[in-house]
Amino acid sequence: MSDVGTLPRPARHDAHGTLLAADDVTFGYDRAAPLLDGWSQRFDAGEVVAITGPSGRGKSTLLYLLGLMLKPSAGHILVDGVPAQALPDRERARLRAGRFGFVFQDAALDATRTVLDNVCETALYRGDDPREARMRASALMERFGVQLRAAAKPGQVSGGQAQRIALCRALLHAPQILLADEPTGNLDPDSSRVVMGAFREHAAAGAAVVIVTHDPSIVAQCDRTVEL
Numbered sequence: 001m002s003d004v005g006t007l008p009r010p011a012r013h014d015a016h017g018t019l020l021a022a023d024d025v026t027f028g029y030d031r032a033a034p035l036l037d038g039w040s041q042r043f044d045a046g047e048v049v050a051i052t053g054p055s056g057r058g059k060s061t062l063l064y065l066l067g068l069m070l071k072p073s074a075g076h077i078l079v080d081g082v083p084a085q086a087l088p089d090r091e092r093a094r095l096r097a098g099r100f101g102f103v104f105q106d107a108a109l110d111a112t113r114t115v116l117d118n119v120c121e122t123a124l125y126r127g128d129d130p131r132e133a134r135m136r137a138s139a140l141m142e143r144f145g146v147q148l149r150a151a152a153k154p155g156q157v158s159g160g161q162a163q164r165i166a167l168c169r170a171l172l173h174a175p176q177i178l179l180a181d182e183p184t185g186n187l188d189p190d191s192s193r194v195v196m197g198a199f200r201e202h203a204a205a206g207a208a209v210v211i212v213t214h215d216p217s218i219v220a221q222c223d224r225t226v227e228l
């Protein structure tokens with residue numbers, strides 16, 4: 001993996017603004033036992049925030065709420081100050097594709113499509129030029145040390161490679177809000193360092209980066225920690 005290279009800048013830049021916030025959020029799969037109960041937090045442009053806490057406490061669930069994949073049973077998720085759950089599903093999907101990047105804990109690559117197509121998925125959904133998206137994807141994949149043959153499928157790559165491919169997919173459209181669930185869990189220390197460097201660089205370009213992690217060395221490189 002290489003430290004050099006330039007990430008695309010987030011499309012909109014607000015150096016100090018709050019991009020994403022949870023306001024008095026309550027959620028539980030079992031309503032009688034909420035994982036979050038009146039939880040509030042804001043995430044600003046330019047910062048990298050670690051979310052920590054014991055296993056099963058609800059960290060991944062929180063990322064799904066922040067990423068508009070789950071709806072709170074009470075309270076609001078605010079994107080640019082606007083409550084997102086009130087939006088129609090299509091609008092929420094458009095907002096997710098336009099403003100969010102998501103690195104899932106298990107990479108969540110589509111096994112039926114090539115690795116390159118996986119990386120380009122969100123950019124193409126947004127309507128980006130396919131040729132240009134593929135060129136940017138190849139450059140990102142090179143940066144993260146996953147230059148694979150064009151026809152390679154997710155089933156043919158290692159766990160660490162899959163994680164880096166998922167990271168390329170999340171970064172390709174320069175999302176203003178990047179949510180990452182244990183993004184370095186399968187990586188060696190050198191690869192982790194490059195990934196954290198990319199997160200820091202992405203935040204410096206104006207994004208809010210939120211990382212769920214158990215790794216103290218990752219926590220140490222974040223601007224602040226939110227303990228669940």
Ligand SMILES: Nc1ncnc2c1ncn2[C@@H]1O[C@H](COP(=O)(O)OP(=O)(O)OP(=O)(O)O)[C@@H](O)[C@H]1O
Binds near residue numbers: 029054057
């Ligand atoms: N789809 C679901 N339906 C019902 N319960 C769920 C669902 N997803 C997660 N849970 C439960 O909610 C709780 C929180 O899960 P979550 O994955 O958010 O925790 P976590 O803090 O990310 O854990 P870990 O650190 O082990 O990844 C767990 O008890 C889990 O079993």
